[in-house]
Amino acid sequence: MHSPSAAVLMVFLTLVISAAGSRCWLIVATLLHQYLSSGRPGTGFRHGQLVILRNSSTSTGTIGDLLWLAWRWRSRVARPFRKSLLLVLSAAVNFVLFTVAAILATHVTTSATNDVLLRPKNCGFHAVSGNDSNPVGANYTSSRIESLRQVTAARDRGRSCYNLALESENITKVSNNVPCGDMPIASIPYKRNHSAGCPVDDSMCLLKGPAAGIAFETDLIDSSRALGMSAKAPDVVHFRRLTTCAPLNISNYQTSYVPDWVNNTLISVNIGKSVTQETRCSGIDMECTYVYDTHAHEQLYYAKSKFNQWDPIAPLLRDDADLSLFILAANSITYSQPVDDPLFSAHLPLEHGGYIADFNLTSMICSDQYRYCNPENNLCAPYGGLQSFYDITAGYLNMSTRQALTVARFASSGLGYAMVQSTAGLGFMALKAQELVYQANLMSPSLPINQWQIEAEAMFQTALARTQLDSADFARKETVGEYSTIWLPKADNGSMNSIWTAMCNNQKTGSTNGYQNFSILGIAIILIVGTTIILLSYVIDTLIFACYRLIPPLRKYQHKRWQYIADGQLQLQRLAMEGAGYCGWDGLKEDVPTTKGWERKLCVATEHAPGGLGYAKAIIFDQENLRGEGRGGGYTPIMSEEPKHDFDV
Secondary structure, eight states, X not given: OBHHHHHHHHHHHHHHHHHHHHHHHHHHHHHHHHHHOOSSOOOHHHHHHHHHHHHOOOHHHHHHHHHHXXXXXXXXXXXXXXXHHHHHHHHHHHHHXXXXXXXXXXHHHHTSOSEEEOOOSBOSEEEEOOOTTSOHHHHHHHHHHHHHHHXXXXXXXXXXXXXXXXXXXXXXXXXXXXXXXXSSSSSOOEEEETTOOOSSOGGGBSSOSGGGOEEEEEOOEETTTTTOBOOOGGGOOEEEEEEEEEEEOOGGGEEEEOOTTOSSOEEEEOSEEEGGGHHHHTTSSSOOSEEEETTSOXXXXXXXXXXXXXXXXXXXXXXXXEEEEEEEEOTTOEESSOBOOSSSOEEEEOTTSOEEESOSOEEEEEEEEEEEEETTTTEEOOOBOGGGHHHHHTTTSOOOHHHHHHHHHHHHTGGGGSGGGGSTTTGGGGOSGGXXXXXXXXXXXXXXXXXXXXXXXXXXXXXXXXXXXHHHHTTSBOOOSTTEEEEOOOOSOHHHHHHHHHHHHTBEEEOXXXXXXOOHHHXXXXXXXXXXXXXXHHHHHHHHXXXXXXXXXXXXXXXXXXXXXXXXHHHHHHHHHHHTTEEOEEOTTSSSOEESSXXXXXXXXXXXXXXXXXXXXXXXXXXXXXXXXXXXXXXOEEOOSSOSSOSOO
16 A cells, blocks of 8 residues: 555544544443442432543543542542542553554554565566567567666665675675665575585586585575565475585686687687587687687676586586586786685786786686475475476475466576576676776776685675566566567466466565555454444443343343433533523433423523422432332432422432
8 A cells, every 4th residue: 555545544543443442431431330320329429420420531531530529529528539449440441452552553564564465567477579570689689688687686686685794895885775675575595605515526626625615505485475476375385595606627628729710819618518609619620618819808707507508518517406607807907916816816917016817717617406395295305406396396295286386487587596697798797806996997906815705695696686586577577678578378277377367466575665564454453343342332321221121130220221311411401400490391311301392492480380490309319219119229210290309319
């Protein structure tokens, strides 16, 4: 709900609670009045209490009136404050309870989660439309624009909402003013393992032993609570992500050559065939991963994935993980001091000061693994690549159809979660180290010895942030370019189609854009209980009097009804005016007395004239007559031509 509307709703709920509190005290006061109406003659102090209870409107006002009454009677009746204690405490409890209720009502918003349901626009997955009229370049551009938008948003969120604990103090943390509260959780928690070892064959890692690699493993991620895929408990999926990165030793996989078509020396890296490099590799008689021009003096950042037309060599191949390869060249960067980090190693001095990189090319590899769990039966599959979800959901975890489609949704866009996609389209701008480079002369201060770990963690955080963003974007996709389309899976099974539609309508996100979330249960309780109290307060006396009339054991208490009517402020006014000599009243046994006839003015009667002061005093409480009739003690107004005794009781 929009904040202005939410404010109106909160004011309305507060008014309902306030009204319910006042009317609840009216109910309590009515019950107390009936309880204290004994039918026996009492002191003026007791009748004063009854009048206050009969005509009270608020608990706080009643407390003041009762205490003032006790104070005025302190020298004329024994222990007046003690005799008022029950009534004062009743009013105080009513006031405190509804004051607390009004305070707790604010938690109708704050006690609920800060999540809101997205209003689906173009729900589904992003794709580039293809037909004979679409030029290849247009398709390519549309796809790359969307990819760049996604990775840029994920990088900005990763750097704003995640804590980079490995980062050195000399690295300036960039703030992108990204609202971290726009997701069900600001960041996905994870743990670091600095002794993860090499993620591929040990011979390929530059460092040896446990310190060869660093691993990042998330906590158990709830598809509903963490990613906003709102679903009932039996349809929720849990999963973990494990990413391990390590610098590679590619010195034995490099070849320098000078092709006929160029005068520059090129370096070919051959750690698996790359389809996208076939043109550049065509000048040499070998399959290669990348070709680098040593005379280009370019800032190079090259990344590949085995799902991106890269076929790794045997020592790098893993069937239980998705692999991402990063190749870096920093031959144009000059460092003010030597750099001992294995990925950015620079110890070659320049004549005029500074140091340049030790190697033309360096490389890092990362493995991504995912583990799905079914919280309904506590079964978890072993770690594997994203595409292994087909085997996992096929009976192994005994998942429901909704759970299986949740995993399918995750895996369908899961290529965007791979480490390689944390840098897609950004090139060297994806590196944290690049933030220190002065572009005018490509100068940089020295880097810490663990800079490669900093880069790996930053990429991992970008991947987690993209996981979050893609979950929300599923329900709010926007087309990019003329050839961009949004598609939602269709199946012959109608129930599966309805599940996909339900996913579109049940995507949660954090509220940061002027929305407030309300607890429907809380609102319902306030409205139902409040309305019930308010309605009951208007009929409580009628219900009590009906019980006196219809239930035989309670008929002896009908005097309480007449006492209740007589203590009403309008009846008290009538009695006072009749006592002053004003006649012409009707409705002597009703809550509201009226005059006889249409707009008839009250007459002024003499003491002995019919309807005069003596006549007014004849409307009395004749206890003896009631007892003589066998109806028990009590007060009731009766008509008599002559007064039996003074009206004072």
